[in-house]
Amino acid sequence: MRPGRAVASFDSATGTLRALSRFLHGRDVPLIGQGPAALEGVASAVLGGAARLPRALQEKAYAVSGWAEAVPMRRVPELRSGDLARWVTGHYPRRPYPVAFIGSSNGAMIHLAAALSAPWLPQTLLLPVRRHGVRPDDPEGDLARTRTAGRALLDANPDLVLHHMHDANQDRLMIAGMTYFRVKWRRLAAAYRAFLESSLPPGATLVVVDCALRWPTTTVGERHVFQHGALGGATRQEYEHGGPRVADYLARYRAGRSRWEYPPADGDSPEAEWGFEPGLLADLEDLAERNRWRLVRMRFGEPEDLSPVVADLYRSWYRRRGLPGDRLLVESFLLMEPWWALRSGSVPYWMVFNTEQSLAHAQAYLDRAESFDEIRIVLFSHGVESIGLASAEDWRRMLARARKVGVFTGVDTRAYPRDFASLARAHRELARIHTTYPMPLPLEWSLTEEFLAKRDELEWHG
Amino acid sequence: MPLEPLTHSVMDLTMASWRRRGPGPPVVCVHGAGVSSREMLPLVEVLGRTHDTWSLDLPGFGHSDRPDDLPTVAGLADAVAAWLDAAGLARPCLLGGSFGCQVAVDVAARFAGRTGALVLVGPTVDPHARSAVRLVGQWLRNSVRESPGMTPLNVADYRDAGLRRVLASFGASLRDRIEDKLLYVDVPVLVVRGGKDRMVSQAWAEQVTRLLPRGRLSVMDGLPHMVPYRDPHGLAREVAAFLREAGS
Known part of the structure; x- marks a missing residue:
């Protein structure tokens, strides 16, 4: 096999x-890496249509x-x-x-x-x-x-x-x-x-x-x-x-x-x-x-301990490059877009899943961070009204913390958490953001290590 | 309280408007290309319960006089600014729908101090889609989601304005570079997009908001382009919340 x-x-x-x-x-x-971008429209239509089934x-x-x-x-x-x-x-x-x-x-x-x-x-x-x-x-x-x-x-x-x-x-x-x-x-x-x-x-x-x-x-x-x-x-x-x-x-x-x-x-x-x-x-x-x-x-200690660290690293990197660093991209589970995060000048903040705990962690990050002009969120739909799942309304309240644009990206809030088309839509909508920036050269490891070693969230043994 | 039909004499023309006097600060609705206040009246009915709400027929459209010249964004904006004086409205909120956003933005950018806030509902035209063919395609795709009750109103509006003026207003909409003016709008602005609007893409609505120094975006799930007609109650709530915050 x-x-x-x-x-x-x-x-x-x-x-x-x-x-x-x-x-x-x-x-x-595109399509979480499972198919070409050219199929996104079709996939999104088919999966979106499926959302109307019983x-x-x-x-x-x-x-x-x-x-x-x-x-x-x-x-x-x-x-x-x-x-x-x-x-x-x-x-x-x-x-x-x-x-x-x-x-x-x-x-x-x-x-x-x-x-x-x-x-x-x-x-x-x-x-x-x-x-x-x-x-x-x-x-x-x-x-x-x-x-x-x-x-x-x-x-x-x-x-x-x-x-x-x-x-x-x-x-x-x-x-x-x-x-x-x-x-x-x-x-x-x-x-x-x-x-x-x-x-x-x-x-x-x-x-x-x-x-x-x-x-x-x-x-x-x-x-x-x-x-x-x-x-x-x-x-x-x-x-x-x-x-x-x-x-x-x-x-x-x-x-x-x-x-x-x-x-x-x-x-x-x-x-x-x-x-x-x-x-x-x-x-x-x-x-x-x-x-x-x-x-x-x-x-x-926990997967999301790394999320604010990397978000802060990106923000300081954008600032060094003279970019605003005023966009936040909140990602969920396997919906991750490293290429578009950088292309759109977005600070990535990753969540294990769309749960209340993850929401609380993300809110705590927003409490500490300087406010963002734009907050986007992608939500992975697993099809279950599971215990501890945060609702679309909960996420909307978090999005309202953006100064200008707080939006769901590729999420049909009425279908969530059975919004399977979000797998196709999330990338498509990210790729349509108007203002984008040139891709940077890679970050230097020594500077990055210095940054990471100072963070309380991490134990750094080297 | 019923709707009051009013007329004002502005730049040698009679301009028609409708008003419902709510207790809150004034809001003036500016309609889209080729149409008139007809599509805005459901919103005036609802928002007028809480705010002093007006809807204005632009010169050449609806019940206003038809000038000799065909419409341009600047010409319409000049008329709106003069009408604000005639109506005695100091720094009201201008609420544009579709092409009405382009007129409202032109007023706010060129007549500093005359508006207190803007609400841009479905602002046209995305520079990435600035072609008549695309616009028609988007209009057709969007129209399936609009309320069927709006069609007779559109027909009456087009009859009032005449085909030449209707087409000229679409032309003016396509030629206007709204993206160049947004930076100069220094009042708080609420940008509203219907989640299923096929004429105003999500990316463009975000870009409009981004370019406005004091912009904020609200996406209303499941709605098409003509939000004021399709969901006047929802929109009135958004506007009231925005004005509360902007006024504080």
Whole structure:
């Protein structure tokens, strides 16, 4: 099975990889990097038309789109981590880089990497696996049905840790017909090693993107954990013990239960999607020493800790270049546009997802930052009225903080959160902003490191 | 309170207007190309409950006299400025619809101190789309979303003005470089765009706002170009909130 086929396209890691690698090739990200800009009009019309279908049909179509791209369970043992790593490195142009990133996926980090014109290698990939006969609100059933396939995957790939993740809150539609296997490299893949050795000259810096976020898990076997829910609108306690918001959500979706039953948690692990698995560090230290690179560890507590740091970095960079730096582009999940952020002179602020917590973080950033003339927001639609999702009205209040232009970009507020056409519209509308600026030369790494090392949000070990 | 029909003599012409005297500060509506106050009256009805709201027929259109000359933006703006004096309105808010925005901007830019604020609803014309063919295409695409009740009003307006004058007003709209004047509008301005307006793109509405020193954009979801006719209540709320803030 081709690695590009096995890895989920609609995931933070691949979204990030596509956006950054396209940027390094001098390209923007129409249709989230999945198709040419010429098709945007058609895609937007088709998906916009789908928004008028009955809700059940829309949800079904979304679930089927996820199922269609998932790996049949019998083929899971065929997957090889070496192929996945080669597929990843194949995205990037081969040239010398003064700095490279490896580790956690993070939308703010790709704007950092884009500013530096540096590549990033993901530690984690999502392998969606087809699975039938389990309802979304039955995590134990999900684990029971997929446990053997998980074991087979791990036996064939001793360098991987499997974080089987079950989030019936945010992934409700997707997990109807598939399950989420997130794999993390605990040893450095040969293709990663080869790519880094051919790209980083002696004296270069290798930055480990180390998100310290952990989440309750149940140990299934060696290198195999089952994660209870995920970072997003609901809390760890709500996944574990339920609560009024969970009961209300399950009643709204007629789940026939008032809370989820996870197998008992026996600890926590690096969060499946965002967290860094420190097992990889030993190989990275070795490699850096042998190649006379500096190894720097950029550690932060939660994914969004990096967002205000990168936003401030961009703003100060724009000011140095004599640009106003008065536009803010608020991005969500895998809707990221490093090329248009720079082209439009926008300060990027990335959010994990469109949740109330992310909204609160973004508001806190706006409280501290000098006010913006323009605020744009793109919102990823996952099709679920999930716990803790912020409403279009909530986002509108944030947009009202712009001095002049506070607008949704590519969002049909009446269809949200089932506004699937936003995938096509977000880029199209960004690309139409009238006033744009020349693309800058890459930021200098030494100045950037100085800036980052001073920030309280980050632990800087170098 | 009913609508009052009024006339004023301005530059040897009689100019017709409608007024509903609300308690709040004055707002004067300026209609689009080829049409007249007819499309603005629903808004006057609603906004007039809270504000001293007027709608004015530009010379050559609706119930105003027809001058010998064909309309130009500068000529119409001169007439509006003179009419403001005749009506005794000091620094009112001018609310333009479509081409009316171009006239309102010309008044604000060239007659400093005569207006207190502007509301630009669907400001024309995007310089990226400055061609008659494109304009017609956009007008057709937009028209499917407009209220069918507006068509007989448009027909009456075109009959009043005559084909030559209607076409001349479209020509004036295309020739006017609104983007060059926005910088000189020093009063607070609310730019309003209908979310489904096919004549005024989102990017252009943003650019208009950006070029205005004191501009602010409001996008009204799901509405076509003629917001004042399609959603007078929603627009009246936006205008009232804007004037409250601008006045404070």
